[in-house]
Amino acid sequence: MRQVTPELYARVQHFYARQTHALDSGNFKEYVDTFTEDAIFHHSPDGPPARTRAGILAAAEAHREATKDDRVTRRHYFNQIVLTPLPDDSIRATLYALVVRTRHGEKVPDIWPSCLLEDVLTVDGDEILLRSRHISYD
């Protein structure tokens, strides 16, 4: 199994920081490229998962369309990352996520949602990619 070194820990933190910036800035091409081509994303407790980069892109675009009149700036905070090696050389990442939402014209943001993310990461040389994500909403 792959060893979880301090170097890998810092690289995974950087990976998640880049992913959240891409998502929050609406750079969906860069966002989707943080997933493997065949990734599975269980983003909703009620609906089916998104599958493949194309499917995850479609889900992100549908979310943007559904919220386009919200006039809200969203920032994803991913923290408290725990990494565990898996037998197939991938890495289980279990982490907390918050979205800080600032409504335009208002000053004080609120938080929604608070979640637990259960991810599987593949590490290939310098490249980290997200193979699966399961979100549990608090």
Place this chain on the structure above:
Amino acid sequence: MRQVTPELYARVQHFYARQTHALDSGNFKEYVDTFTEDAIFHHSPDGPPARTRAGILAAAEAHREATKDDRVTRRHYFNQIVLTPLPDDSIRATLYALVVRTRHGEKVPDIWPSCLLEDVLTVDGDEILLRSRHISYD
């Protein structure tokens, strides 16, 4: 004195992430094992500190019992970690802590409390343990 290297910094972040997950998921055995056997935990401004793993376990269980009807999911966020070497080869960690609380059936969580944690960590090979913690509530 022990040097605070980038490797140690990442290891300490990972240590705290594991500690918060253990606490929030109610895995108190794993939580208590992040303390040294003789640890002192000043958790309350008014009461005496908890001492030893057994005492810290009893305090955690008493807190769970006191809040068992709250129907709240709590997630501890530990961030902004500053490490300073101490003369006895241990490490002073000064960090910020938030608890994000989501009440079941409600969507928007609140934060309580916001704290400063003053910890002393022992580092022995690959093992990091918490020897003392002092919490100051904002």
Place this chain on the structure above:
Amino acid sequence: MRQVTPELYARVQHFYARQTHALDSGNFKEYVDTFTEDAIFHHSPDGPPARTRAGILAAAEAHREATKDDRVTRRHYFNQIVLTPLPDDSIRATLYALVVRTRHGEKVPDIWPSCLLEDVLTVDGDEILLRSRHISYD
């Protein structure tokens, strides 16, 4: 260009943790020393930037004077740090910032503001310094 290694990533996290502790504890000497002597700090969308350590110190002291009757504890959280090498051997850091405010006598803090920070860091041996900062408020 300077390579963004996992070691540098952890060092930058530690740098920001120290900077926020210095600022929040009112240790402005230590805070100002995290900037280069000739730093530029665009802290306000409406006003001119603060320039040089002396100017940044004056801005911090003016802010403290303006808020001295607020009876609020402020804690800066800097997270989701993305680092990019710049051609002149400096590092672009793009990160999210929150301030958690606890009013004395009240328990539940609020968050204000939520920001995007666009920083330029210089790295010289073991020393990291902030050469410029631009804040965008959500």
